[in-house]
Amino acid sequence: MIKLSLLIVTFAALLIPILMSHFNISNVPTAVAEITVGIILGKSGLNIVHSTFALSFLSSLGVMMLMFLSGLEIDFSLFKKKDAVTTSQTIQSPLPTAMKAFGLVIITATALGIIIRLLGFFQEAFLAALIFSTIALGVVIPTLKEKQIINQLSGQTLMLAAVLGEVGPMMALTIYASINGGNVQRLWLIIFLFLATIFLLWRFKEPYRWFNKISKATTQLDIRLAFFLIFALVSVAEDVGAENVLGAFLAGIVMKLLEPTTATEGKLNSIGYGFLIPFFFIMTGAKLDLTGFFANLHGLLLLPVLISCFLLAKLPTILIFRRIFSPQNACASGLLLTTTITLVLPTLQVAQNLHTITGNQADAFTLAAVIVCIIGPVGFNSLYRVSRKKAPTKRVVILGTNIATIPVAQQLIKDNYAVRLVTDDDGNYRTFKSGPAPLILLPTLTEQALKKAQLFDTDILLTAFKDNDKNAQLAQLARKNGVPRVIAAQNSLRLTNEQCELLKNQHVEIYNSFVASISILRAIIENPAVAQSLIQSTSGLFEATVRNEKYNGYQLRALPFNGAITISNIYRHHRLIDPTADTTIQLGDRLFFIGPHDEARSAKAALEQGS
Incomplete structure (x- = not known):
């Protein structure tokens, strides 16, 4: 029985x-x-x-x-x-x-x-x-x-x-x-429970990043750590007279703050x-x-x-x-x-x-x-009825206003992003201040000035000046102040691996227009439809983060919208992957693809569904 x-x-x-x-x-x-x-x-x-x-x-x-x-x-x-x-x-x-x-x-x-x-x-x-x-x-x-x-x-x-x-x-x-x-x-012991939570967060913040580097399919260190946190804080909660569900809830908070x-x-x-x-x-x-x-x-x-x-x-x-x-x-x-x-x-x-x-x-x-x-x-x-009116999906700050970033801002606004442009050049400010996005003039781009303008209060920050060192410095300041996603333009052909690794280790994404041009040219050679997509006014370059569990583990050839769009790159775990038809996508992958606006937006919505 x-x-x-x-x-x-x-x-x-x-x-x-x-x-x-x-x-x-x-x-x-x-x-x-x-x-x-x-x-x-x-x-x-x-x-x-x-x-x-x-x-x-x-x-x-x-x-x-x-x-x-x-x-x-x-x-x-x-x-x-x-x-x-x-x-x-x-x-x-x-x-x-x-x-x-x-x-x-x-x-x-x-x-x-x-x-x-x-x-x-x-x-x-x-x-x-x-x-x-x-x-x-x-x-x-x-x-x-x-x-x-x-x-x-x-x-x-x-x-x-x-x-x-x-x-x-x-x-x-x-x-x-x-x-x-x-x-x-024993009520004061509840304070000990919260102190234990803070200690575990402090103790495992750096080792967790190391765990991700050495974890493999047969160890799954991230999952082992999660269950250790659950049992550790549940045990502490029960010992101090609190409910075990409180300990488990605090373990989830600790895990979340470790940025899994x-x-x-x-x-x-x-x-x-x-x-x-x-x-x-x-x-x-x-x-x-x-x-x-x-x-x-x-x-x-x-x-x-x-x-x-x-x-x-x-x-x-x-x-x-x-x-x-x-x-x-x-x-x-x-x-x-x-x-x-x-x-x-x-x-x-x-x-x-x-x-x-x-x-x-x-x-x-x-x-x-x-x-x-x-x-x-x-x-x-x-x-409940899901509103058809879209709220701004993400907040974007672009440091550096020029003929490249202005059209990018314009396209992002059309896709319902909340965009702010920043320049330190008075001439650029006079030229572009009537543009599509709010433009802020900051004569000095110091950490204090950026904080005062609340520019670190954003989801994505892009540094797009011509000076690579300036872009790198601003990107590091953004990561230091807790910006979740930072992109730095590094356009020098002499960019060393050491410079790249320094930024990547700080979770800064690097954009290089020369490398991007090579990738697009290669895509055009391999797939003539890409060239047609690029010259059509109804087509464009899109990006989507895979959050729909339905497509986790799918091969690119099996995606229902594969024929309508062309996937050129996949960004996974701070590494760029050149995809093939047999490439399997995972949750959290960022797919870069080209296609007609309507089909591409439908594909983006399907991939990000549930986010």
């Missing part, structure tokens, strides 16, 4: 996404479907799946992996002030909106906790408020991913609100458990969502005993009250979201934040260990959380 239960759950995890795809069930998140199937297979349904040691162990690993990946999803650039201005709009930061929304959740949840205590439904007002304020980050993130908006303003706002709704209650739960368990003196490659994140997501996490969701449903619950009158009366409280605690956030979303999307966003399951289960376990909640009350909270976990994502997917 033990092996049979494990086999059934494993088969169910395989079958669920297949059936959802076959019957085109797109409004229900996979996590919700897994919980529902667990209810059918477990105590409340067919009773063919039982909680065994192996399933409990895999379920525990699943929730830890879920919280780890949640920490790994956080984009820390969102916590920086963003005020780069385009010609038409300002790039907004989602953090203030997320903080206001969660602040309103805390106020509403506290009020509801007090109300149900006064009405005699539940006596632990603080515990009720804590549970009502939780947001299931582990369900919100997959839902946003499936909707393909996780990196849009709306998606990042909802994700940050969910982060606050997971971390805040986690800390409150730790304090609650310490006070009610008579371990108030897209390939590493892809492998971790495969291990989590492909193997461990389904065990957690399926077993959550399987453990519910609805037969015994419905036989208890008090539980039946409490259930609709708790469902209402879960919904009412989050729905006021609609008032906050209406300021930046459409009314329909604001309602959908409020519904999604009602989702709560991940932290409810450990909270109820802690409360039962402290004897502050009965088993029947715990079942009512669990069932209410499961029902809301179905209502929230399904309602979100049904109501």
Whole structure:
């Protein structure tokens, strides 16, 4: 029976996404479907799946992996002030909106906790408020991913609100458990947990870069490091009296700050969502005993009250979201934040260990959380409409204004990039100031001047002066000040390998017009269609980063749009690859290709889908 239960759950995890795809069930998140199937297979349904040691162990690993990946999803650039201005709009930061929304959740949840205590439904007002304020980050993130908006303003706002709704209650739960368990003196040890997190980040920052150089298929050092971080911080969290999910979440944050490659994140997501996490969701449903619950009158009366409280605690956030979303999307966003399951289960376990909640009350909270976990994502997917209006995809700063960079800026703006041009020459400023992009005149390009003009607050910085040394110096300053991607023009034919390696070791990309001309000429010779594409006004040179997992491992010849575009180069792990038809692309690859604008943009959208 033990092996049979494990086999059934494993088969169910395989079958669920297949059936959802076959019957085109797109409004229900996979996590919700897994919980529902667990209810059918477990105590409340067919009773063919039982909680065994192996399933409990895999379920525990699943929730830890879920919280780890949640920490790994956080984009820390969102916590920086963003005020780069385009010609038409300002790039907004989602953090203030997320903080206001969660602040309103805390106020509403506290009020509801007090109300149900006064009405005699539940006596632990603080515990009720804590549970009502939780947001299931582990369900919100997959839902946003499936909707393909996780990196849009709306998606990042909802994700940050969910982060606050997971971390805040986690800390409150730790304090609650310490006070009610008579371990108030251990609260200071939580500080030790955060110090351990900072130490691991500091200790492994440089070795991680070295790991990437020596890692190979049979060692996978990046994955080994990830699991070491999980178990290390989970162990520390449990030793100081905190919940293990807090340790796993902090491990994900540490891993994210180590700047893992897209390939590493892809492998971790495969291990989590492909193997461990389904065990957690399926077993959550399987453990519910609805037969015994419905036989208890008090539980039946409490259930609709708790469902209402879960919904009412989050729905006021609609008032906050209406300021930046459409009314329909604001309602959908409020519904999604009602989702709560991940932290409810450990909270109820802690409360039962402290004897502050009965088993029947715990079942009512669990069932209410499961029902809301179905209502929230399904309602979100049904109501939310992806805006056709594109926000600026990335912010670009170009240092050096000339006849080459002006048309590049013009084309980037047409593709919805937020571009700022910078010059230190007054003559260039007078010539190009009426151009397509905002032009800034900085007489001296010192680090202080660049900081004051907020030019390091960008996603991509290109140095394009004629002076190679000047370009290299500015590129190094940009990397020093945290610009994620830096490109330096180095046009000298006498450029030494030492100079190239120095910049590459600092993760600066090098552009050499001579080498680019050779590559294009070779492409023209090998493929006459390239020449036709270059002289047609409807064609151009494009670049796309592979983020769509669908195309991970595809050979170039197998790409559905291969005939419409010509891929000339692939940039992978700071190295340029000359592709052939048999070349396999990987997540994180940057493809450079030529083709008609419409077909090329369609290919770019397909490759970057889900980013």
